[in-house]
Amino acid sequence: MTTSAPMATPPACAGRVVITGGTGFVGRAAVAAFAGRGNPVTVVDRSAHPDPTVRSVVGELTEPGVVADAVAGGDVAGVVHLAAMTSVLRSVEHPVATYQANVAVTQDLLEGCRQAGVGRFIMASTNAVVGDAGHATVDEAASLRPLTPYGATKAAGEMLLCGYAGAYGMATCALRFTNIYGPGMGHKDSFVPRMMRAALAGRGVQIYGDGLQRRDLVHVDDAVAAVLAAWDRRFTGTAIIGSGQSVTVLELLDAVRTVTGCALPVEHVAAKPGEMPAVIVDISRAREQLGYRPSVSLIDGLATVWQDFAAAGAPLNATAPLNATVDSSTLHNSVVVTPSVVVTPGTGGPDR
Secondary structure: OOOOOOOOOOOOOOOEEEEEOOOOHHHHHHHHHHHHOOOOEEEEEOOOOOOOOOEEEEOOOOOOOHHHHHHOOOOEEEEEEOOOOOOHHHHHHOHHHHHHHHHHHHHHHHHHHHHHOOOEEEEEEEHHHOOOOOOOEEOOOOOOOOOOHHHHHHHHHHHHHHHHHHHHOOEEEEEEEOEEEOOOOOOOOOHHHHHHHHHHHOOEEEEEOOOOOEEOEEEHHHHHHHHHHHHHOOOOEEEEEOOOOOEEHHHHHHHHHHHHOOOOOEEEEOOOOOOOOEOEEOOHHHHHHHOOOOOOOHHHHHHHHHHHHHHHOOOOOOOOOOOOOOOOOOOOOOEEEEOOEOOOOOOOOOOO
C-alpha cells in the first residue's frame, strides 16, 4: 500500500501550477494568466510551450513517467487538467481510447498528486454529463444522464474528483464549461471560428432547422477567470461556467454580422434528427461560491475573435469543405456554411 505525502497549502499565487493541454486554445490563456501573476508554470502537452520560461513536459499523459515528471520537484501547488478527448463523434467511434484519455489519465493525475502531496486539482468538464435537458435550465443538481462516451467519461472524472476530495482531503473541482470562444481559436473547427472563416471568405451559411436552437457561449477570458477563482478559493465541488445568457443560432449569426460587417446570407436546410433544442445554464453557484462574474459581452467577445482572424489573413481551408459532423461537444449540429464551410453549435461542452 502506497502512502501519500502531506497535502501542502501554499498561498494562491505561490507554488507551481501544472497545466495539462497547456499549448491549446484555453490552455495558452490559462498559462498566461497564472504566469502573469507570478506562478511558475509547467505545461504537459504533445508539444512544448513557446514561452521558454514555461517548463514543458512533452508527451502523452498515457505514457509511463509523464505524470510523475509533471508533478515532480516538490514545488507543485496544484494541477489544472484541461487535456481531454473532447470530440463527441470520436468518442462514439473510439470509446476505449476516450476512456483512456478522459478517465484513466484523470485517475493517474489524481494519484500522482496524492502521492506527491499536491492538494489542488481543477478539471475542465462539460454540461454533456447531463445529456439532453430540453429547454430546462441546467444547474449542478441535475441528474447525470450522459448520452455519449464523451459525456460519460467526463461524469466518471467528476466522480473520481469527488472520491479523492472525500478520502484524501484534496481540493478538487470540476468546472462545467459551456462553449468557450475567444482569440487564439483559429485552428479550431467549432461554430464561432467557422462563421469567421465564412465572413473572411465572403460565403453564406446554411442553418439546420429554424435556427432557434439556443446555446450559451462564454469568452475565454471569463473561463480563465473562473479557473483562477476556483484555484484561489481551493474550491471543492462542481460549478457551471458560462455566460448565463443563451442565444439562438440566428441571434449569434446576427452578432457575427454586426462584428464583421459581412452579410453572411442564410439558407435553411432540414434539421438533423436528435438535435438538442437548447443549452440553458444557471451559473448561480459559480457567482456565489467563486465570486464569478462573466464580464465579456457577446459582441465584444466576438470582436476579439474577428480581430484575431483578420490579423491572421486568409481563412483556414477556405476552399475546402468542412465536415458537417465535426464538433467538440455534440453529435448533432445546427449550422452549415455554404458552399464549403460548415458551422456547428455545440451542446454545452468546452472547446479547448
